Amino acid sequence: MTLTAHNDAGGSEKRNRRLGVTLLGVAAGMVGLAFASVPLYQLFCQVTGYGGTAQVAEANPKGVIAREMKVRFDVNVERSLNWTVKPAASITDQIGRVDTVNYIATNNSDKPVTGQAIFNVVPERAGVYFNKIECFCFTEQTLQPGETVEMPIVFFVDPDIDENHELKTIKEITLSYTFYASDNEGS
CATH class of the missing domain: 2.60.370.10 (Ctag/Cox11)
Structure with missing residues (x-):
């Protein structure tokens, strides 16, 4: 029984670590998009005439x-x-x-x-x-x-x-x- 509890804790720790890495990647991606948004918007406007x-x-x-x-x-x-x-x-x-x-x-x-x-x-x-x-x-x-x-x-x-x-x-x-x-x- 102790062994099963230990295995669940290890699986939970892996899921939490994977979730943390995923959230960190999403946050980094959002920061990158924030910096790229102005040049990307300008390019979009130049190509389409928008705005x-x-x-x-x-x-x-x-x-x-x-x-x-x-x-x-x-x-x-x-x-x-x-x-x-x-x-x-x-x-x-x-x-x-x-x-x-x-x-x-x-x-x-x-x-x-x-x-x-x-x-x-x-x-x-x-x-x-x-x-x-x-x-x-x-x-x-x-x-x-x-x-x-x-x-x-x-x-x-x-x-x-x-x-x-x-x-x-x-x-x-x-x-x-x-x-x-x-x-x-x-x-």
């Missing part, structure tokens, strides 16, 4: 259609970044036409400052049709003390937007940037 994330393209292979679209440009600058940024003026052009606009940024500090811009498109459903060929937002930007620079965006609205019945009545898209200080040297 108003614009697409990246090399050119517009689909041509131009007669329908016009107004594109507005907006800017926000995080307080920790001592820059003044002026958005590009709104433009109205045929869908599919490749356009270039410039934001103008000035470093108001007495030292070099590195900044980065994140963007989104409104309405969000239009993000998958907004394509950037070139954008200052693809890389960090370092401005010297008092320096003012033009920051170009080369883009087009994909003509496939015309086939989306939910977006048939959309006449305006807003591209919005938020600038923030980079953690890299120079900021």
Whole structure:
């Protein structure tokens, strides 16, 4: 009888140890997913256009259609970044036409400052049709003390937007940037 009790205790100890290792693995996996969630979400948004994330393209292979679209440009600058940024003026052009606009940024500090811009498109459903060929937002930007620079965006609205019945009545898209200080040297 003592031997049976001892065997049950040994089996229970093994189950508890196995449960502990499993729970530790689940906890470690959750921590790993927490760290990976931002890059994975950003990748998901870039691939699908979800959340108003614009697409990246090399050119517009689909041509131009007669329908016009107004594109507005907006800017926000995080307080920790001592820059003044002026958005590009709104433009109205045929869908599919490749356009270039410039934001103008000035470093108001007495030292070099590195900044980065994140963007989104409104309405969000239009993000998958907004394509950037070139954008200052693809890389960090370092401005010297008092320096003012033009920051170009080369883009087009994909003509496939015309086939989306939910977006048939959309006449305006807003591209919005938020600038923030980079953690890299120079900021």
